[in-house]
Amino acid sequence: MKQQLKRVWVLANLVRLWPSLIALASSAQDAPIRADIRRWASILFKEDHLSAGGILWRHCWLMVFYREYRNLAYLRLRLARTYGWLMPKLDSLAIYVPDLGPGCFIQHGFSSIVSAQRIGANFWLNQQVTIGYSNDTDVPWIGDDVTVRPGARIVGRLKIGDGATVGMNTVVTGNVPPGATVFGVPGQIIWRKPKA
Structure with a gap:
């Protein structure tokens, strides 16, 4: 019913x-x-x-x-x-990405700001995430198949590799290699996908 x-x-x-x-x-x-x-x-x-x-x-x-x-x-x-006035969007979600790949999924995207140079295909975004500038010009570059969990912070000129996962409440301060899972403040690699 x-x-x-x-x-x-x-x-x-x-x-x-x-x-x-x-x-x-x-x-x-x-x-x-x-x-x-x-x-x-x-x-x-x-x-x-x-x-x-x-x-x-x-x-x-x-x-x-x-x-x-x-x-x-x-x-x-x-x-x-x-x-937009006919069907209002979620006001607390802002996306400013000139190159956003296909297959983007936003799960509970409230209170999230996304500013990146590029985000690849099959990006997964959760709530209360900040992806953005560390100064007037430096923003992240994010690869394909990346998952960003709730509360994560990714700021500045850095690269998140393909297939990486940024854990809940993690602060990313440097590059994340492909297939890695980072967690903590600052984010540390806690797991890597085995190479095929």
Whole structure:
């Protein structure tokens, strides 16, 4: 019954969703927003294969029930200024990344600020995270498949390698090698993925 009510609520919100649906439908098949939707659907709903209609439906669902997703969708579809008032985004989540890879997932993104030179594909962000400047110019560079857990701080000109994990409440003060998990203040490597 709860799922049926949610479906009805999504359908009732279609009038507010039409600008984003048009922007999504006209986007390329390999657009980053489509990769984002597939990743969110895989993580939240265990759906690994989505048709074109399934992508549109999941976009509607995510827009209605996940404010963090709205921030990401507005960034990708460039709709925040003209359309954001219809479905408000999460005000305490700010993303300023000129090169944000596809497949970004934001889990409980409240009170997070993300400013980076680059963030790669399949980035996972949690709440109360600060990624940003140590001065006027120095921001992090983040690789592919990186996970940043709640409360982490990554500040300054440093590099987080592919497949790295930054643990809860960790303060990163230097480069993190690929496949490493860092934890603590300052962050220390506590585990490395074995090489294939």
